[in-house]
Amino acid sequence: MYTVAAYYRFFAVADPLALRDELRAAFLDTDLLGTTLIAPEGINGTMAGSAATIDRLLDFLKERTGLERAEVKFSTSETPPFRRLKIKRKREIITFNTAAVDPTRPGQYVAPAEWNQLLADPEVLLLDTRNTYESEIGTFEGAVAPPLNTFSDFAEYVRTNLDATKHRKVAMFCTGGIRCEKASAYMLQHGFPEVYHLKGGILRYLEEVPVEESQWKGECYVFDERVAVGHKDYKG
Known part of the structure; x- marks a missing residue:
């Protein structure tokens, strides 16, 4: 094992x-x-x-x-x-090529146990910051999945599709937390007033939230020979 x-x-x-x-x-x-x-x-x-x-x-x-x-x-x-x-x-541990961002000043962490409550807020825009091929096999109920070929596309999506005066509460998630941490920092540093991200990412959510309470739908793509994981892989 x-x-x-x-x-x-x-x-x-x-x-x-x-x-x-x-x-x-x-x-x-x-x-x-x-x-x-x-x-x-x-x-x-x-x-x-x-x-x-x-x-x-x-x-x-x-x-x-x-x-x-x-x-x-x-x-x-x-x-x-x-x-x-x-x-x-590497030059960066998570590539954001076209946008300058200070990753040490991210948005507000939300623990997996509190994530469902945040998603219930109708004012929250929920963003999946992963690539399209990842979100196609699983995502959170109600999430918007931008058409991202690479994580570097996220900054352009924000610039052309979102407005800090209209989208005042934004929550985001990714596999393990690193992409949404950097993305949340980018959005905060570009004027979005309330930006949240899932602490520990989908993997921590699958580990800690019981399947009967889960808002996760499908599988989570992982970058190894397993290809994808789900609640079944986190039995404690």
């Missing part, structure tokens, strides 16, 4: 190459699989391995990056969800 850990943290990385090399050296000869991206703005990864290896990885990341275990989304897989280990230095 593989333990799968999905995580990210926005923080100033003084030397991304040095952190990449240190992480590679520490885990190259272990059973760790998956991808971690390191950039000046932070770290983002989904890794799989034995429970002991994942514990060791998270201890390493806590010491080097300040990542708290409570922020990590866990799941399991009976087969290897990744084929190899990749640790890369």
